[in-house]
Amino acid sequence: MEEEIEKGCHEYSEDDEAKAFEEEEMIFSLLNVHENNNSIHQVDHLDSKNIIREDEIFVASLQMKLRKKKALLEFRCMVEDAILGNYILENPKVNLSKKEMNKMIEQLGEITLWGVPLLPSKGHEGTDTVLLKFLKAKDFKVQEAFNMLRKTLKWRKDYKTDAILEEDLLLDLDLDKVLYVNSVDKQGNPLYYNMYGAFKDKEFYKRVLGTEEDREKFLRWRIQFMEKIIKKLTFKAGEAGSVLQITDFKNSPGPEMKELRAVSKKAFFLLQANYPEIIHANILINVPFWYYTSLLVSSKLVNHRTKRNFIFVRPSKVTQTLLKYITPENLPIEYGGLKRDNDGEFLPEDSASEVIVKGNSSRSIKIPVSEAGVTIVWEFTVVGWDVTCREEFIPEDEGSYKILLRKSKERKMGECVRNSFYINEPGKIMITIDNATLKKRRVYYRSKIKPFVPNYIINNIK
Structure with missing residues (x-):
């Protein structure tokens, strides 16, 4: 051999x-x-x-x-x-x-x-793909990449990482609100969300990070979670080989929570040392001032390539930035997208269309419905909002009547309009966007037609 x-x-x-x-x-x-x-x-x-x-x-x-x-x-x-x-x-x-x-x-x-x-x-x-991650992390300096690989393999052996997926870690705690994977980015890479706001609950904070033993267990759970994400990667050319991370500091507990900061710092350096290029970008949103200060202090310990992977986003640019990496169908509604948890109406495969509304102008979106006796469902979101919108049903015989379905005032980021209407004659749904600002606005929308089911049938099924 x-x-x-x-x-x-x-x-x-x-x-x-x-x-x-x-x-x-x-x-x-x-x-x-x-x-x-x-x-x-x-x-x-x-x-x-x-x-x-x-x-x-x-x-x-x-x-x-x-x-x-x-x-x-x-x-x-x-x-x-x-x-x-x-x-x-x-x-x-x-x-x-x-x-x-x-x-x-x-x-x-x-x-x-x-x-x-x-x-x-x-x-x-997949071998070259994995080796290239170590080379990229060390700017293609072969000896340094080799040393990093050896240290990673030794750490995995000492930390028993290969067996970590079989361990029951913190399963009695609701940690899905801290870390979770939700859909994929435009390249098909998993989207990994890291939510600091979950620790604002003091009781939850104490249960997760109350003792040194708890903190070590939480750290090991973080590594276990990373290993679960890696299982979703193929490392084949043209397929998923890395992760896009969204780190949201909204409602984070602040710098006084030293236990959280210590564990997060330790996890960060473990990931940097042993998972090179697995996270290809880390988009940080709602970042508080204390985090910038903390990052400046530790910046000398962070390699240059890792620094370049950090993308800091102002609150007003969150949706616009995330849509560069994520399609609106896969971006959660709280960030200005169309994705809802446990959505019973639309699937990620139900692609959205895009229109642009120029500054200080109006634009109408027409959704035709050629048959009667069906229910049409539609939804839309506006990047940046600061617009007003109007939804109407207009029959084919436009001279007869119009039905105003909804007239909305200005909306904010994190809102997605969804509506439905039973069609008893052919016509169209008209969505009118009035943009009084000087900046153009992008609108993403989609719709589908559902067969109408009478209430008495639904009641009998129940």
């Missing part, structure tokens, strides 16, 4: 060395083209500068791509050697018989991280 694994590594290495050499040759040829362009286009100085600049950007991009490929190749072989050399977890043990050594190597050959085999020569499609 050992000979087969080593052979696989050497074959991979030689092939990739050849590819790397070809890419280097291509870069050198492009550099020559760049020099030729520089001399040929001196007559037209402006065009020459533009062409040279484009060449420089293109060559720099190729050089960076080549650097990353070389780093991955080197990292793969380093991990392979460490596994086969029996020092991926710790220094190799001496005085072992050949049989014991072969058995240990065979066991290490099956080592995995987040369910993905780490031995590159096994050819698993």
Whole structure:
């Protein structure tokens, strides 16, 4: 088995060395083209500068791509050697018989991280994805990435992380209001919500964080929760390989809750050290001033790449920012989206349409209904609101009558209008948005038609 694994590594290495050499040759040829362009286009100085600049950007991009490929190749072989050399977890043990050594190597050959085999020569499609996370966390410095991987594997062994999903931790507490996963972002990655406001309840706070033992158990539950999220990741190219985290400080208890701050800080550094690039972005909303102060104090301990993953959002920009990452169908209504818990009317697959209402103008949304004897359900939300809206039913024979269903005053973020109406003749639902502000407003809306069920049938079913 050992000979087969080593052979696989050497074959991979030689092939990739050849590819790397070809890419280097291509870069050198492009550099020559760049020099030729520089001399040929001196007559037209402006065009020459533009062409040279484009060449420089293109060559720099190729050089960076080549650097990353070389780093991955080197990292793969380093991990392979460490596994086969029996020092991926710790220094190799001496005085072992050949049989014991072969058995240990065979066991290490099956080592995995987040369910993905780490031995590159096994050819698993997720191995490179996992290794790249460590390389990215260390800016493609191979030795640093290797050291980080070894420390992570040792921590998981000492912390017994691989068995943590089987443990019953804090199941008697209502922790769904602290951390939960709700739908996915635009790339299909899980949405991970972290709600500090749950700890404003002093009784809940005491039950969860009252003693040192409670705090250690809560910390372990946090790690368990992260492992559950990772189970949703495939680590396959083009599929879910990371998590988008929304951290909401609304109604958070404040800086005096030192136990919460201490546990949160410890959890943060554990995740940073052992789950690189698993959280690809952390959007922080309703952030209090004390948190900024706390972050400044600890900023020297946070690596540069992790800092870039933090996105601080002003209250007025919450919906607008979240919609860059999340579709309105998957964004909860409290953040300005259309998603409701246990929704009996719409599914996330029921896609919404978008219209723009320009500043200081009105716009109408028409939802036609061509059949009678059905109930139509619709909903809409306006990014930023500060508008008024009117909902009407207008029959096809517009000269007959109109029914005003609702006339709303100005609304605030976190509100989503939903309404329904029984249609007894063909017509249309008309939603009119009056925008008196100078800024444009985005409106997301959707509708569906349901067959009408008389009340006497519903009562008989009950």
